[in-house]
Amino acid sequence: MHPAFSVIFFTVTSGAGYGLIAITAIYSAFDFSQPMTGEQTLLLSAVALVLITSGLISSTFHLANPKNAWRAFSRVRTSWLAREGLLAILFYPIVMLYVYLVWRGVDASNSTAMTALALLTGVWAIVTVFSTGMIYASLKTIRQWNNALTPVNYISLGLMLGGLLFSLLLSLSGDVSANLTMVASYMVVIAATIKIVYFFWIGAPAGPTINTATSFTSRTVRLLDVGHTAGTFLTDEFGYQVARDRLVALRWVAMVLGFILPSLIVWFGLGEGDNTLMLAAAVISAFAGVAVERWLFFAEARHVVNLYHGAQQC
Amino acid sequence: MKLGLVVDLDTCVGCNACAVACKQWNTSGTTGPLTDLEPYGKDPTGVWFNRIRNYELGDYPENKTVHFPMSCMHCEDAACVTVCPTGASYKREEDGIVLVDQDKCMGCNLCAWACPYGARELDPEEGVMKKCTLCVDRIYDEALPEDERQPACVMTCPAHARFFGDFDDPNSEVSRLSRERGGEHLMPELGYKPVNTYLPPRNKTNIPTYKNETNPIEKVKDWVNRLVAR
Ligand code: SF4
């Protein structure tokens, strides 16, 4: 699949934003050993909202006819894209109410109604990321996406980026306990594990073949002529292909930048005193790694229409 | 009704007349134009509802060339419709035709991603999705003589390799043909239940191949023959 920049930017930034707000809101709902101040909660929520909103705006750039984007909530009954749009829009009044009450000084850890609102905000954010993943997972035409790991990946990577940002922003606005950054690094480990399972899961070609695509199941089938002299919408959109060794190299780049480096920084790089710079390095590295991961998510996906353009199996 | 096409892969000669007739009819039809980009440039490209590909089946000497036209299959379980967030893509209750409402589409491409058969193409100029309409603006047009109320591609095919009709009616030509000739669906394992049906090529006798004779008498005969011919 052609990796469109606007979609990569959208899924990475808004995923991180939803992850950050989910962790912030849920954390604020309980009375942990290192409680956040009201200002800290506001700062974290504001950063999350900037990430979410810039991501959502970027997602409209890949529409060929954005003036009809307002219709995108019409088919909530069947379409995951419509569901995602609706969840993303309805999230705003909820998170705005939450932020407003924090600003007014209501403490989520000792007011039941506020606890409920904080939890609702957090869970809503995660469900929104889930629905983003389901847009891809629901496509039977793309074997690499059509499995349960896809939405799990989106959620775990969003929470991972959110967790690292959470530590960084707390450290920026005061100080963050070693335990909290340690929890963020656990999220990195979980996200990495899920991604590794995904890479193995999509490993060997196992989808439809040129034989079932043409109905000639008992003979060899070879494409002689694709019938067009220049590219078409179909080859532009689905024909994107990268050499195998480059894909493997990029998988390593994603693993190192996205998971290995941030974990090493948290485990061995942090010392007494101010760790803001180190945490910033971990966050930047993780964002770069997840951007490469997202690029690969598209570049490695093989749509079955390629069977009509010469592929033997997808 | 379950309207759709039968394509006879035995008689299709790969002339592309159906694709051209489709383009000609539909470019001024309900979902037209079928925009072309750089039609006289180096890399001409554009929207087509029907594309023909050519395949080789089997290995020599049991091989065969097959021409393979593909347009929308008007699937019974059309994921292109269910994924569409705007409601622009829809499947008609009454006859099963899958259409795109050009006024509602936002050009998100998701329906094209959901279609296994490459039947949907985005018009880059208008920013909306386009696809085969089963010539909905021909088949119900009472101004046309009754035998012309057929899709443009079916009407034009010089090899009579395309048939249009109702698969819900067991006595229709399309139902009879697909029953008698063992009609097949493409990629049935994905579960889209495509309506369009493909008739497989009939079995042909093998191409006779030259056998190298080692019999000495034959060799002498051969030599004499060549001598006489000179
Ligand atoms: S062939 Fe493609 S566009 Fe046509 S109904 Fe089936 S899934 Fe939809």
Ligand code: SF4
């Ligand atoms: S491109 Fe248009 S028809 Fe296709 S899913 Fe998007 S809005 Fe629906």
Ligand code: SF4
């Ligand atoms: S039925 Fe009509 S729109 Fe569809 S391929 Fe044939 S000519 Fe084109």
